[in-house]
Amino acid sequence: MQCECELPTSYKNRPIEIYSFVDPLCPECWGLEPVIKKLQIEFGNHIRLRHLMGGTLDYWNSSFQKRKGFSSKEDVAKRWEITANRSGMSCDGDVWYEDPIQTPYIASIAVKAAELQGKSNGVRFLRKLREELFLQKQNITKLDVLIGCADEAGLDVEEFKKDLQSESAVKAFQCDVKTTQEMEVNQLPSLVFFSDTSDEGIKITGMYSYEIYVHILEELLGELPRKCPPPPLEYFLKKYRFVATKEISEVYNLTERDVEKHLKKLVLQQKVERVPVKHGTFWRYNGGADS
Template sequence: MEIYSFIDPLCPDCWGLEPMIKKLQLEYGHTFRIRHLVGGNIKTFNSFKRKNEGITTHADVAERWERTASRSGMSCDGDLWYEDPMDTPYIASIAIKAAELQGKLPGFNFLRKMRELLFIQKQNMTKEENLIQAAKETGLDVHEFKKDLHSQAAVKAFQCDLKISSEMEVNELPTLVFFNENIEEEGLKITGLYEYEVYVRILTEMLKTKPTPEPLPSLDAFMDRYHFVATKEVAVVYDMSCEEADAAMKKLALKQKVEKVPAKHGSFWRTVKNG
């Protein structure tokens, strides 16, 4: 099976989908491959600039970020829109495609790092220097990344994503499209954020059999794999409340394996080097 995940790199709702994607990959990753595509259309990419038409003001976007963070549990700090408002997400989208030219996993890790810098640290990810910093922190070949950021290959990959997005009539983000092995069958499209069970039901429907979930890793192994996670991600993956997840992570912190990183909404945890 294949899952197409259509996202906008600057979209807080897309960021809010991360806990579900993590749990799906851990439990059912043996049944599917996931592919991240930049969704939307050119009108979407220009909407940030259309303040005078009453469509979007920086205050509106800031308020939406705060509301989304409260609802999803994945922190995003709307103050960025007052301190260093962003332009079109075009360059951030090209950056994802530039990172993917170094491989699927480096591209995936770059997207995650870019979102951490954006939503938690309030770094404007429409500025090239911040994208380069994300590439460094991801461990990409920075020289290649800088070159690819201005390459036709990255632009073409981005245009290809938009074309697929248009063909599949993806008008809202985030959107997941599930495909099974039968190329004759249409994909099953789901837009927005849902409870985890909904995604499992769709997997079952597309596979025409209930897949057997893999056992979840220990919390230690989970942190060794991801290195930096939200309390909300721990809660979703391990079917805990955020309070229970926080208590479990505090136990790891006492063993000096992780350290807490406060955020505007909720908190995150980072593995301690040599911990």
């Protein structure tokens, strides 16, 4: 039986396949969200994005304890605050003082359990996990928090609870870890771009400006496809429901001040709620359910 995580052999209708190696607890991965959204909006017809849980024991040890100068929860919390200021995506490091995470791999297994209900459900669940962790300071390795995220993401909660304890979710996570090792991904986030014109992918590690990723697409495709314009702002908010000022400013090429101006009318119409967080602002759409 072929492992689901093996490299694709055909790209007929998807010229660029992007493997996104992330971890729910990685603040830099969270910080890359605005760029990912923009790539999907502008080049959604030319790319296919796949999230792989890239956390390994070596990664967690280096991130939380042993390497890069992080030797305590205080150092991890400081790293989160620095990342928040750099990326524009709020990370509240106080969770490491209030309810420090002891078993980080559980969150990754939970994502794979959610994906058993479909890839789109897995993506929504991953987003909810990140919001709970980075904004609400919730320990996303606790069962009650995971179940709450599953409910908010629209999953079948009873099915999720079964899958969370299943061998299938563990094997799916192990498959992701195997791919991470085979591709020699040792830092998160990492994006690996594959095309049908090359047997080897282009790997880029860390957070970079949007233009860097567009340049890679152009290099792989030979020429840059015509970009799709972003949708009307209210449609964007309706689709994603809860987004950061940074995500809006990235997608629409607006300053943060301009974002505030554009959303003022929707706030007055009570379609959108302004949600201050530790670093910056998020916006919640209340104008009706998405169709």
